Structure formats: C-alpha cells, structure tokens
Amino acid sequence: MPSVQTIAEEIVAREGGFVNDPADPGGATNYGVTIHTMRRLGLDLDRDGDVDVLDVRALSRAQAVEIFIRHYFTRxxxxxxxxxxxxxxxxxxxxxxxxxxxxxxxxxxxxxxxxxxxxxxxxxxxxxxxxxxxxxxxxxxxxxx
Incomplete structure (x- = not known):
C-alpha cells in the first residue's frame, strides 16, 4: 500500500493547479485546496491581513500535500x-x-x-x-x- 505522503501527492496531482471558476461553489482552488479551507486554516500566504484569491494562487504543491495530510488524514x-x-x-x-x-x-x-x-x-x-x-x-x- 502506498504511503500517506504518496496518496496525498496523487490527490494533489489529480486535482491540478489553480482554478477560479465562478460557477464552482468551492471558489478559488489550487491543488484541490479551496479558499474556504485556507480561510478556515488562516493561511494568509502573502501576509496582507486577509486570505483571498492571491493566497490561493500562491499555495505550493508541497503546502497542499501538507494540508491534506495534516487536516484530512491526521486530524x-x-x-x-x-x-x-x-x-x-x-x-x-x-x-x-x-x-x-x-x-x-x-x-x-x-x-x-x-x-x-x-x-x-x-x-x-x-x-x-x-x-x-x-x-x-x-x-x-x-x-x-
């Protein structure tokens, strides 16, 4: 069986990169991580005092993998x-x-x-x-x- 790390990496690869489709209720998403998740986690990556589309766009693949492992597997x-x-x-x-x-x-x-x-x-x-x-x-x- 693949490791949790490998599974998370596969999920991120399948989810793809940045998308901001107005018809998608999930809102801006990068590597499968939604803006709502980032707001819930307080991930202000550009440190401008809010979590917005720019933060979602700045999310790295490695950060997405870590979010999935920590918040969707471990927690x-x-x-x-x-x-x-x-x-x-x-x-x-x-x-x-x-x-x-x-x-x-x-x-x-x-x-x-x-x-x-x-x-x-x-x-x-x-x-x-x-x-x-x-x-x-x-x-x-x-x-x-």
Whole structure:
C-alpha cells in the first residue's frame, strides 16, 4: 500500500493547479485546496491581513500535500482504520469532508457493526472497521489496496 505522503501527492496531482471558476461553489482552488479551507486554516500566504484569491494562487504543491495530510488524514484520525482502508477513506475525506466518515459508518452498519453515523472517527468506529475488515477482507479494499 502506498504511503500517506504518496496518496496525498496523487490527490494533489489529480486535482491540478489553480482554478477560479465562478460557477464552482468551492471558489478559488489550487491543488484541490479551496479558499474556504485556507480561510478556515488562516493561511494568509502573502501576509496582507486577509486570505483571498492571491493566497490561493500562491499555495505550493508541497503546502497542499501538507494540508491534506495534516487536516484530512491526521486530524480525521484515519490512521485508526485498517491500513487497507486508509487510502480510500483519506481520498474521500479530501473530497467529501466529514461525509466520508459518515459513508464509512453507513457501510459498517451494513456489516451489522454497531456504530453511530455521526461523522466522527473514534475508537468505536475504528474497532468496527477492523472487525468488518477481518470479516470481509479484500471485499472492502479499493484500487489503492
């Protein structure tokens, strides 16, 4: 299985560079990182006192990779999951936010695992994921696995 770093780099490569499409509700985006995320994280890269389109444009590929690892993998506690599931849940977390964990929890409930569908990846969801993976094995593994 690829490392978290490699997965994040693949996500960034797939997301591409700077885009500011007025029809996109995500707003200005660079390497998959939206202006809304940058504002939430306080990433004023040009140090002019606000986070705006210029900051999004200034975001480097390496910074985007770090944001995804720190805020979408580590902070989301995806490392608690079986290693074979981490890549797909990480990728979903980048694209769907906390809904990724809810999707996982709904899947686990389908495996008759007692989990709350609350979008929080804690010890109960992690334990349920490990039990489901032990039962289903490669059935739960995606293309990263």
């Amino acid at each position: 989301a506690r995806i490392d608690l999951l079986p290693q074979a599931l981490q890549a797909s849940v990480f990728d979903m977390q980048v694209n769907a936010g906390a809904n990724a964990i809810k999707i996982l929890q709904r899947l686990l409930a389908g495996f008759q695992e007692p989990v709350a569908v609350d979008g929080a990846l804690g010890p109960k969801t992690a334990a349920a994921a490990h039990r489901a993976y032990e039962k289903a094995g490669d059935y739960l593994v995606d293309a990263y696995g």
